[in-house]
Amino acid sequence: MxxxxxxxxxxxxxxxxxKVTQVYRSNCVAQIENISLMSDRSKFSKxxxxxxxxxxxxxxxxxxxxxxxxxENKASRKNIFEISSGDVDVKSNDYQEICIDTIxxxxxxxxxxxxxxxxxxxxxxxxxxxxxxxxxxxxxxLEFTGVNEEPLPPFATYLNKSQAEVSLKPSxxxxxxxxxxxxxxxxxxxxxxxxxxxxxxxxxxxxIIDPTGEYRNAFSNDEITKLTLxxxxxxxxxxxxxxxxxxxFETENSSQGAVxxxxxxxxxxxxxxxxxxxxxxxxxxxxNTQENIASVGKDDTDFNIxxxxxxxxxxxxCEPERDNNFNFKxxxxxxxxxxxxxxxxxxxxxxxxxxxxxxxxxxxxxxNLLDVIEEFVHLPDxxxxxxxxQLGASEGIGGMIIDLVSTFVxxxxxxxxxxxxxxxxxxxxxxxxxxxxxxxxxxLLAREGRKKGIFLYLTxxxxxxxxxxxxxxxxxxxxxxxxxxxxxxxxxSHLDDYAIKHVRKLNQGEVILTSVNLLHNMFIHVxxxxxxxxxxxxxL
Numbered sequence: 001m002x003x004x005x006x007x008x009x010x011x012x013x014x015x016x017x018x019k020v021t022q023v024y025r026s027n028c029v030a031q032i033e034n035i036s037l038m039s040d041r042s043k044f045s046k047x048x049x050x051x052x053x054x055x056x057x058x059x060x061x062x063x064x065x066x067x068x069x070x071x072e073n074k075a076s077r078k079n080i081f082e083i084s085s086g087d088v089d090v091k092s093n094d095y096q097e098i099c100i101d102t103i104x105x106x107x108x109x110x111x112x113x114x115x116x117x118x119x120x121x122x123x124x125x126x127x128x129x130x131x132x133x134x135x136x137x138x139x140x141x142l143e144f145t146g147v148n149e150e151p152l153p154p155f156a157t158y159l160n161k162s163q164a165e166v167s168l169k170p171s172x173x174x175x176x177x178x179x180x181x182x183x184x185x186x187x188x189x190x191x192x193x194x195x196x197x198x199x200x201x202x203x204x205x206x207x208i209i210d211p212t213g214e215y216r217n218a219f220s221n222d223e224i225t226k227l228t229l230x231x232x233x234x235x236x237x238x239x240x241x242x243x244x245x246x247x248x249f250e251t252e253n254s255s256q257g258a259v260x261x262x263x264x265x266x267x268x269x270x271x272x273x274x275x276x277x278x279x280x281x282x283x284x285x286x287x288n289t290q291e292n293i294a295s296v297g298k299d300d301t302d303f304n305i306x307x308x309x310x311x312x313x314x315x316x317x318c319e320p321e322r323d324n325n326f327n328f329k330x331x332x333x334x335x336x337x338x339x340x341x342x343x344x345x346x347x348x349x350x351x352x353x354x355x356x357x358x359x360x361x362x363x364x365x366x367x368n369l370l371d372v373i374e375e376f377v378h379l380p381d382x383x384x385x386x387x388x389x390q391l392g393a394s395e396g397i398g399g400m401i402i403d404l405v406s407t408f409v410x411x412x413x414x415x416x417x418x419x420x421x422x423x424x425x426x427x428x429x430x431x432x433x434x435x436x437x438x439x440x441x442x443x444l445l446a447r448e449g450r451k452k453g454i455f456l457y458l459t460x461x462x463x464x465x466x467x468x469x470x471x472x473x474x475x476x477x478x479x480x481x482x483x484x485x486x487x488x489x490x491x492x493s494h495l496d497d498y499a500i501k502h503v504r505k506l507n508q509g510e511v512i513l514t515s516v517n518l519l520h521n522m523f524i525h526v527x528x529x530x531x532x533x534x535x536x537x538x539x540l
Contacts, residue, residue: 001064001065001106001108001110001111002108003058003060003065003128006058006065006106006134006137007128007131007133007134008133009133010131012128015037015128015129015130015131016033016034016037016126016127016128016129017030017032017033017034017037017050017057017098017127017128017129018030018031018032018033018034018098018126018127019031019033019124019125019126019127020059020121020122020123020124020125020126020127021097021123022123023120023121023122023123025120026101026102027068027071027099027100027101027102028059028068028099028100028102028121029097029098029099029100030057030059030097030098030100030127031096031097032096032097032098035096037050037129050129051073052073053070053071053072053073054069054070054071055069055070055129055130056068056069056070056103056130056134056135056138057069057070057098057100057127057128057129057130058127058128058129058130058134059100059121059125059126059127059128060125060126060127060128061121061122061125062122062125063105063107063108063119064105064106064107064108064110064119065105065106066102066103066104066105066106066116066121066125067102067103067104067105067106067113067130067134067138068100068101068102068103068127069100069101069103070098070099070100070101071099071100071101071498072098072099073096073097073098073099074096074097074098074099075096075097098127100127102116102120102121103116103138103519103520104116104138104141104519104520105117105119106141112137112140112141113137113138113141113519114141114519115519132164135164136164138519139158139164141519142518142519142520142522143168143169143172143517143518143519144172144517144518144519145169145171145172145175145517149169149170149171150169150202151167151168151169151170152167152168152169152170152173152195152198152199152202153167153198153201153202154166154167154527155167155194155195155197155198155526155527156194156511156524156525156526156527157524157525157527158522158523158524158525159510159523159524159525166513166522166524170199170204171517172476172515172517172518173195173476173515173517174419174455174457174476175450175455175475175517176450176473176474176475176476176515176516176517177446177450177455177456177457177458177473177474177475177476178195178455178456178457178458178474178476178477178478179456179457179458179459179460179463179466179471179474179476179477179478180192180457180458180459180460180477180478180480181459181460181461181463181477181478181479181480181482181487181491182461182478182479182480182481182482183461183480183481183482183483183487184461185508185537186480186481186506186508187480187508187509187510187511187526188459188461188480189214189423189459189533189535190509190526190528190529190533190535191478191480191509191511191526192421192423192457192459193215193218193529193531193533194526194527194528194529195457196208196215196218196419196421196457197218197529197531199419200219200223200224200383201223203381204381204418204419205376205380205381205382205383205416205417205418205419206224206383206384206418206419206420206421207373207376207383207384207386207405207409207418207419207420207421208224208383208384208385208386208421208423209386209388209401209402209405209420209421209422209423210385210386210387210388210389210423211388211389211398211423211424211427212389212423212424212534213387213389213390213534214423214533214534214535215385215423215533216385216387216389216534217532217534218529218531218532218533219383219385219531223383224383224384224385225372225376225382225383225384225385226385226387227367227369227372227384227385227386227387228387228390229355229359229369229386229387229388229390229391229401230353230355230356230358230359230390230391231355231358231390232366232367233359233366233367233368233369233372233386234358234359234360234361234362234363234366234367234368234369235359235360235368235369235370235404236301236302236360236361236362236368237301237302237303237305237360237361238301238302238303239301239370239404240360240400240404241407242257242260242261242264243403243440244400244403244404245260245261245264245400246260247396247399247400247403248350248396248397248399248400249343249346249347249350249396250346250396251343252342252343255339256339256340256342256343259312259315259336259340259343260312260343262293262315263308263311263312263314263315264303264308264311265293265296266278266279266281266293266311266314266315267279267303267304267305267307267308267311268296268300268301268302268303269292269293269295269296269300270303270304270307271300271302271303271304272295272296272300276304277307278307278310278311278314279311279314280314281314281315281317281330282314282317282330282331282332283329283330283331284329284330285328285329286319286328286329286330287328289330302362305357305360306351306357308347309344309347309348309351312340312343312344312347313337313340313344315336315340316332316333316334316336316337316340317330317331317332317333317336318330318331318333318336319331350392350396350397353391353392355390355391355392356391356392356397359391369386369405370404370408372384373405373408373409374408374412376418377409377412377415377416377418378412378414378415378416379416380416383418386401386405388401398427398428399427399428402422402428402441402442403440403441403442404441405441406420406441406442406444406445407440407441407444409445409449409454410441410444410445410448410449410452410454412452415452415453415454416453417452417453417454417455418453418454418455419455419456419457420445420449420454420455420456420457421457421458422442422456422457422458422459423459424459424460424461425442425458425459425460425466426460426461426462426465426466442456442467442470443467443469443470443473446469446470446473446474447473456474458474462484462487463487463490463491464486464487464490471490475515475516475517476513476514476515476516476517477491477494477512477513477514477515478511478512478513479491479494479495479503479511479512479513479514480506480510480511481503481504481505481506481507481508481510482503482504483504488500488503488504491503494514495512495514495521496521499512499514499521499523502523509525509526509528510523510524510525510526511523511524511525511526
């Protein structure tokens with residue numbers, strides 16, 4: 001594209017700044033010839049502040065038109081008042097320079113900006129102040145993906161560019177997974193809802209897991225199917241894997257996991273023979289007991305979870321020393337009972353929540369969670385909201401549910417693509433009692449879900465709490481204000497030096513949007529959605 005076409009409707013000479021005098025691999029230095037432009041108040045607005053930095057310029061080069069951002073502005077005179085007006089007597093050794101960071105290139109045969117690659121500027125190339133129209137053209141060129149894809153409705157505006165709205169294509173945000181990061185009260189939840197609003201309102205599929213009930217009234221029943229676990233939705237205990245039971249009850253070590261597995265297998269045997277009590281093993285013949293347990297088949301999955309504490313206590317047995325009387329019966333083991341006591345207490349604590357037992361049941365009058373998800377993944381234009389807040393704030397049950405849902409949807413074929421939104425994912429990061437990682441299912445989704453059309457959308461307060469393997473799969477981030485050095489260090493590989501220095505300075509609702517699908521990082525302000533959200537901070 002020619003320079004005149006880029007500045008359509010205006011004379012480029014009115015925006016001429018000067019010429020390039022020094023060239024480096026990623027930036028250049030230009031000497032200002034048009035000093036009057038630096039103090040022309042008619043050119044000053046939210047978009048144009050030519051006597052400062054962070055504004056955009058166009059450099060007319062042999063290979064095309066470069067777009068650059070000014071990051072340094074300096075003058076030779078020590079007395080700033082001498083250059084405050086363009087009418088000063090300019091001496092032969094006076095100069096004013098700007099340092100320009102090269103962002104992108106528009107080749108001569110193209111009408112879109114693209115990465116400059118190995119192309120560089122040249123000495124004496126002319127530099128012009130970029131207009132709002134040039135900036136809007138740059139915004140249209142930012143996205144690499146979905147050439148023919150319909151963008152989402154605008155959900156934000158660009159900082160210092162109040163007339164330019166942010167309207168991105170779904171693939172730009174989600175096709176490499178999206179994570180929203182920010183400290184408390186930085187606007188993270190507002191940003192999450194603003195984007196979810198555009199996804200649901202445009203009839204794109206979303207699966208929302210809400211651990212706090214914050215979004216329970218954000219969407220109408222006509223827009224989305226709503227489930228509340230333990231209130232109107234259940235899951236059969238037989239559908240939960242042993243690994244997921246360990247996540248749920250937060251076993252401290254491998255021995256507790258083994259005891260839990262033995263107890264569940266014993267209860268499965270009791271359900272198989274039609275008994276509604278637990279398996280009492282003290283005084284039972286060892287050989288007969290082992291034969292009974294071995295008879296439990298892969299189809300004998302159901303059991304009564306209410307009897308689990310008693311069954312773990314009943315597993316506190318050991319084999320006696322063999323004597324001349326051939327005594328082959330189990331005897332009570334006090335040491336094992338003491339070791340199992342903490343596991344029993346954790347299970348009993350979970351069961352104090354009445355919704356817990358309601359959730360792990362086979363009540364025919366309630367929805368079955370996995371059946372609803374099975375229907376959801378095969379229906380186009382349908383969204384699903386799952387409220388887990390009634391099951392308590394325990395990280396164990398939240399991590400188990402997410403792992404259960406993640407593993408289940410990954411096992412389905414021919415699903416309709418959807419966004420999988422998980423709020424406050426740091427709640428399910430690690431067990432309080434061990435180094436177990438709750439992100440097994442999520443990591444599988446992050447690595448392989450994109451091939452099936454499952455795109456993660458996660459929010460967290462601290463990126464350090466998220467599994468490094470999971471974090472490494474995230475290609476797009478919405479970064480709100482962060483204060484701690486280790487938090488900023490976790491995201492600095494996604495930001496340039498300028499963005500890193502501003503992470504602590506972001507106001508509420510201001511976001512740095514960085515993505516492998518974008519030509520350049522964006523500084524935006526998210527527009528608050530009018531939908532209902534229960535995240536207000538009470539007044540003290």
